[in-house]
Amino acid sequence: MYGKGIIKGLGVTLKRFADTYLDDIQWWGRRYYKAEGIAHRSSKDTRGVFTVQYPEEKLPVPEEFRYVPFLVYDDGTDGGKEVRCTSCGICAKVCPPQCIWIVRSNDPQTGRPIPEPTEFFIDADICMNCGFCAEYCPFDAIIMDHDYEIASYQRNVFNMQQLLKPASYYKSIRPLNYQRNDEERRAKEAAKAAKAGAAS
Amino acid sequence: MTTLVETETLDLAARFPGSAAADTRPGYSDWIVNKDKLVEVATTLRDEFGYDLLSHVTGVDYFPDKMEVVYEAFKTTGGPGVLFKVQVPRVDPIEVPSVTPIWPGAEFQEREIWDLYGIKFTNHPDLRRILMWEGFEGHPLRKDWHEPFYEEDFKPLKSRWPDGKYVSSEDKNPYKDNLQFPQNFDPEKVKIDGEAPLYDTLQKYTTVDGGIKTDHIIVNMGPQHPSTHGVFRAAVVLDGETIVSLKPVMGYLHRNHEKIGERNTFLQNMPYTDRLDYFNSMSNNWGYSLAVEKLMNIKVAERAEYLRVIMAELSRIQNHLILIGMLLNDLGAYFTPALYAFEERELILDIFEATSGTRMMCNYHRFGGVSRDLPEGVLEKIRGLVEDRLPRKADEFDRLLTENEIFISRMKGVKVMDAEDAVKYSITGPVLRAAGVPYDVRRAQPYGIYDRFDFDVALRHNGDLYDNYLIRLDEIRQSIRILQQAVKQMPEGPINSQKPQYQVRVPAGEAYGRIEAPKGELGYYVISTGKPNPWRYHVRAPSFINITALEKMCVGKKIADFVVILGVLDIVLGELDR
Amino acid sequence: MTDNKELNSPGYEIPEDLQHAVSITTIDRLYNWGRRWSVWPMMFGLACCAIEMIAAQAARYDLARFGMEVMRPSPRQSDLMIVAGTVTKKMIPAIVRLYNQMPEPKYVVAMGACASGGGPFKEGYNVVAGVDKFVPVDVYIPGCPPTPQALTAGLMKLQEKIDKESIRKVRWYQKGADSVELPIPVLGPDLMDPRRYNEIKMLAAKPAEPATESKA
Ligand code: SF4
Ligand code: SF4
Ligand code: SF4
Numbered sequence: 001m002y003g004k005g006i007i008k009g010l011g012v013t014l015k016r017f018a019d020t021y022l023d024d025i026q027w028w029g030r031r032y033y034k035a036e037g038i039a040h041r042s043s044k045d046t047r048g049v050f051t052v053q054y055p056e057e058k059l060p061v062p063e064e065f066r067y068v069p070f071l072v073y074d075d076g077t078d079g080g081k082e083v084r085c086t087s088c089g090i091c092a093k094v095c096p097p098q099c100i101w102i103v104r105s106n107d108p109q110t111g112r113p114i115p116e117p118t119e120f121f122i123d124a125d126i127c128m129n130c131g132f133c134a135e136y137c138p139f140d141a142i143i144m145d146h147d148y149e150i151a152s153y154q155r156n157v158f159n160m161q162q163l164l165k166p167a168s169y170y171k172s173i174r175p176l177n178y179q180r181n182d183e184e185r186r187a188k189e190a191a192k193a194a195k196a197g198a199a200s
Numbered sequence: 201m202t203t204l205v206e207t208e209t210l211d212l213a214a215r216f217p218g219s220a221a222a223d224t225r226p227g228y229s230d231w232i233v234n235k236d237k238l239v240e241v242a243t244t245l246r247d248e249f250g251y252d253l254l255s256h257v258t259g260v261d262y263f264p265d266k267m268e269v270v271y272e273a274f275k276t277t278g279g280p281g282v283l284f285k286v287q288v289p290r291v292d293p294i295e296v297p298s299v300t301p302i303w304p305g306a307e308f309q310e311r312e313i314w315d316l317y318g319i320k321f322t323n324h325p326d327l328r329r330i331l332m333w334e335g336f337e338g339h340p341l342r343k344d345w346h347e348p349f350y351e352e353d354f355k356p357l358k359s360r361w362p363d364g365k366y367v368s369s370e371d372k373n374p375y376k377d378n379l380q381f382p383q384n385f386d387p388e389k390v391k392i393d394g395e396a397p398l399y400d401t402l403q404k405y406t407t408v409d410g411g412i413k414t415d416h417i418i419v420n421m422g423p424q425h426p427s428t429h430g431v432f433r434a435a436v437v438l439d440g441e442t443i444v445s446l447k448p449v450m451g452y453l454h455r456n457h458e459k460i461g462e463r464n465t466f467l468q469n470m471p472y473t474d475r476l477d478y479f480n481s482m483s484n485n486w487g488y489s490l491a492v493e494k495l496m497n498i499k500v501a502e503r504a505e506y507l508r509v510i511m512a513e514l515s516r517i518q519n520h521l522i523l524i525g526m527l528l529n530d531l532g533a534y535f536t537p538a539l540y541a542f543e544e545r546e547l548i549l550d551i552f553e554a555t556s557g558t559r560m561m562c563n564y565h566r567f568g569g570v571s572r573d574l575p576e577g578v579l580e581k582i583r584g585l586v587e588d589r590l591p592r593k594a595d596e597f598d599r600l601l602t603e604n605e606i607f608i609s610r611m612k613g614v615k616v617m618d619a620e621d622a623v624k625y626s627i628t629g630p631v632l633r634a635a636g637v638p639y640d641v642r643r644a645q646p647y648g649i650y651d652r653f654d655f656d657v658a659l660r661h662n663g664d665l666y667d668n669y670l671i672r673l674d675e676i677r678q679s680i681r682i683l684q685q686a687v688k689q690m691p692e693g694p695i696n697s698q699k700p701q702y703q704v705r706v707p708a709g710e711a712y713g714r715i716e717a718p719k720g721e722l723g724y725y726v727i728s729t730g731k732p733n734p735w736r737y738h739v740r741a742p743s744f745i746n747i748t749a750l751e752k753m754c755v756g757k758k759i760a761d762f763v764v765i766l767g768v769l770d771i772v773l774g775e776l777d778r
Numbered sequence: 779m780t781d782n783k784e785l786n787s788p789g790y791e792i793p794e795d796l797q798h799a800v801s802i803t804t805i806d807r808l809y810n811w812g813r814r815w816s817v818w819p820m821m822f823g824l825a826c827c828a829i830e831m832i833a834a835q836a837a838r839y840d841l842a843r844f845g846m847e848v849m850r851p852s853p854r855q856s857d858l859m860i861v862a863g864t865v866t867k868k869m870i871p872a873i874v875r876l877y878n879q880m881p882e883p884k885y886v887v888a889m890g891a892c893a894s895g896g897g898p899f900k901e902g903y904n905v906v907a908g909v910d911k912f913v914p915v916d917v918y919i920p921g922c923p924p925t926p927q928a929l930t931a932g933l934m935k936l937q938e939k940i941d942k943e944s945i946r947k948v949r950w951y952q953k954g955a956d957s958v959e960l961p962i963p964v965l966g967p968d969l970m971d972p973r974r975y976n977e978i979k980m981l982a983a984k985p986a987e988p989a990t991e992s993k994a
Contacts, residue, residue: 331904332868332904333868333965335965335966335967336965336967336968337967337968340903347901347902347903348903348968349900349901349907350901351901369896369900369901369907370907374981374984375977375978375981377907377911378867378896378900378903378905378906378907378969379968379969379978380968381966381967381968381978381981381982382967382982383982384982384983385967385978385979385982386979386982387964387966387970387975387978387979388975388979390966390967390970392965392966394965423869423872424822424872424876425851426821426851430823430824430825430828431824431869431872451866451868451904452866452868452869452872453824453825453863453864453866453869454866454868454904455825455864455866455899455902455904455905456899456901456902456903456904456905457899459902459903460899460901460902463901471898472898475825475826475898478825478826478829479829538836539836539837542832542833542836542837542838543836543837543838545833546833546836546837546838559830559925560826560829560830560923561826561922561923773825774825774826
């Protein structure tokens with residue numbers, strides 16, 4: 001019969017239409033604006049309306065999510081910021097579009113380099129969010145951010161002040177990575193202390 | 201099936217004494233052919249030895265003394281290919297005979313070499329610039345040609361560290377922008393009509409049909425047109441609604457991928473490959489890592505092999521789904537199927553995002569493995585998709601469209617290409633298989649661990665639009681089959697056989713890594729000189745080469761069919777223009 | 779009653795029992811409120827970012843909730859140009875032409891690193907380092923590509939910008955030409971902006987700059 005195929009196809013759309021209401025009823029009160037509901041709507045069993053009502057509800061980003069990188073600082077003992085970066089330059093070297101600019105500090109007296117950047121720029125209008133800088137930084141000093149709501153009315157070249165974020169923020173967005181790095185650091189420090197102890 | 205071919209030895213030097221010699225440079229292989237004998241050698245290779253599919257043609261600039269044109273041809277029956285090169289001194293005019301008469305698929309590639317290297321192909325039917333515009337100054341891929349924002353030959357650039365005061369590239373350029381002009385140039389005096397050569401090549405004539413004289417009209421579709429899938433343009437000559445002549449115009453998204461790629465280090469190219477075919481960054485990565493791993497001669501970690509297969513096949517599924525959805529859009533059915541397709545795509549992208557960090561630009565492969573293991577719960581998600589949801593949804597698409605009478609009457613019988621022409625024009629991928637040639641790199645020359653999986657090469661025989669649609673559904677189902685096996689078999693273990701390092705050592709030599717990307721054979725031809733940066737980095741982009749036959753496919757059809765043909769060809773501009 | 783909240787202009791107290799029925803507003807607010815919820819983007823994509831733009835239009839992120847679902851293929855019917863992707867020199871004449879063809883009020887959003895400032899391909903010879911070199915950009919969204927949610931956030935930023943405009947000051951109700959016409963760049967040996975012809979001529983007449991040439 002001519003038209004059978006069309007009807008069959010329309011059946012699919014009709015089912016989809018009905019599914020919306022069925023799923024709404026089945027998940028009554030839990031489907032929207034709840035973490036559980038969002039998880040359901042991104043699972044394999046989702047049917048019906050698929051929309052995430054951004055900005056009222058936000059699709060959670062996974063831990064590995066990467067946007068523009070930021071620099072981590074630890075809270076110093078005197079309330080200052082202890083920048084983790086040692087200005088080793090690896091991130092600037094590995095960055096594919098070369099959008100990281102680092103000025104290394106030099107000791108005013110000796111002229112020798114000090115492991116701390118004086119200035120650090122990332123041109124966010126070039127950055128390709130590839131994550132290499134964070135991946136290869138040996139000091140976990142540069143981390144890929146989760147904050148994507150950074151639209152602005154001008155171009156975005158971030159300097160060090162804009163890039164710095166506390167380690168606690170890092171911990172909050174990437175708990176697993178933070179934990180892993182923390183353990184590694186501690187192990188390293190312990191090994192160092194043990195070595196120093198053995199030597200003395 | 202591949203063993204048969206591999207036993208056969210090919211000795212060009214014996215066959216053409218004096219005009220073909222083995223390439224003996226360390227790390228290189230196969231043949232160097234005398235320029236005058238090129239056409240003869242190529243004809244012999246095609247007709248006597250059966251290398252019917254010309255895979256890629258590209259130039260290499262061995263600054264300062266010679267230029268080289270590299271050809272590689274394969275057999276559609278499978279097996280390794282033959283690589284042969286022509287060397288010419290680097291003094292203008294550089295001329296090499298064209299192989300377009302032998303393999304028409306070389307036409308656009310030779311135009312590209314002319315555009316980017318300034319090598320003239322004698323006997324070429326239509327040698328114009330292809331990616332840059334007519335009137336552009338210089339041939340940009342030559343090693344002594346520098347772009348306006350040029351800083352150094354190789355990255356990492358010294359200005360970034362340790363004294364990296366931020367200066368934008370604009371500030372360093374005298375024109376304060378990405379510009380450079382010849383000495384004493386006066387913009388008011390130039391008269392360049394970049395379009396004239398294009399229109400000259402279009403056939404124009406008037407028909408006298410039963411006493412009524414009809415003029416042919418030229419219609420330009422694109423570069424901004426909703427159905428050209430990006431910034432693609434086609435200049436079409438129409439007789440009423442029928443296409444008489446058609447020329448694709450491209451380069452509107454030419455992002456200088458290869459020039460930048462030759463300045464990058466080997467690792468830095470990885471995220472750039474994501475941006476070629478931006479639907480399938482997972483498979484783009486693979487071709488490149490294959491080529492570089494070949495050069496480095498390293499093994500890939502076992503678990504990583506499985507992860508690569510899983511990601512690439514998921515990517516293929518979402519690519520084909522989008523194609524089907526958008527196809528309906530091209531047919532004028534508006535958005536419903538596209539929206540359905542995007543829903544599945546989102547679920548697949550969730551997996552990519554959780555694993556690699558971004559939805560589209562995954563940057564997932566590393567030489568010797570992959571960058572990250574699956575996070576907790578993701579394997580479950582993949583399992584849920586491939587065991588349950590995707591098969592269901594493939595059937596749903598089947599119900600939605602396959603038997604739709606309107607759909608069938610638009611698609612059935614509109615021939616895209618027959619098998620013989622498809623091979624001649626170097627078409628690869630689903631379009632070739634829909635024409636009845638069972639050529640799939642995963643089977644023809646298996647890479648990774650594809651030889652471990654049980655799957656069929658999807659095949660259709662009519663080569664019309666409808667078959668081109670059906671083969672996409674077939675391939676989705678085959679991919680699901682592969683995925684189901686891969687998910688079951690995946691072992692535990694490390695995900696990289698190498699230590700993480702930001703500067704890899706790649707021995708000198710050449711390598712061509714190719715994979716069956718969702719759009720066709722995606723290959724990377726990489727030359728290393730032992731330095732941290734590749735000397736030559738060429739991408740054999742399936743979209744670009746498949747489009748060579750566009751005119752052949754469209755002439756004689758209606759303009760409305762053109763849109764659909766373009767749809768099933770599955771071009772993506774990032775890859776087409778690079 | 780979110781709409782009333784947006785419409786009510788500050789300074790007038792409305793008794794609580796009337797709030798659902800009455801709102802006092804200014805012409806500006808009404809005007810902007812109408813415009814902010816019906817920004818029609820042009821169906822116009824350049825590169826990878828365009829795919830995320832389409833994804834934002836699709837079911838999951840559904841820009842229809844912002845009145846932005848009507849992607850117009852014709853510039854004549856659109857209010858917003860989302861420059862989604864790498865702007866190349868070969869393409870910029872077409873982009874400027876499209877911009878000129880859009881009726882006022884018109885807005886431009888630079889989506890992604892490429893459109894904002896050149897992006898990863900900035901060093902390329904065929905790449906325009908930011909579309910703002912040629913057309914005025916209202917909102918810049920960094921990211922490569924910005925996720926659909928980031929795009930939505932950027933578009934909300936644009937809505938905020940629209941909110942701040944005043945009908946008395948907007949350029950399209952001022953005396954003079956209805957709309958700004960930008961000169962179309964010309965493709966010569968390199969990209970030539972007609973506004974800069976004299977400058978180019980002057981600079982090209984200078985002996986070769988050591989800054990760029992000597993390193994070659
Ligand atoms: S790699 Fe890490 S420590 Fe080194 S310069 Fe970059 S951010 Fe600083
Ligand atoms: S994410 Fe990639 S492009 Fe961006 S700063 Fe880091 S290395 Fe550079
Ligand atoms: S910003 Fe990134 S994703 Fe967007 S067009 Fe440019 S390269 Fe592609």
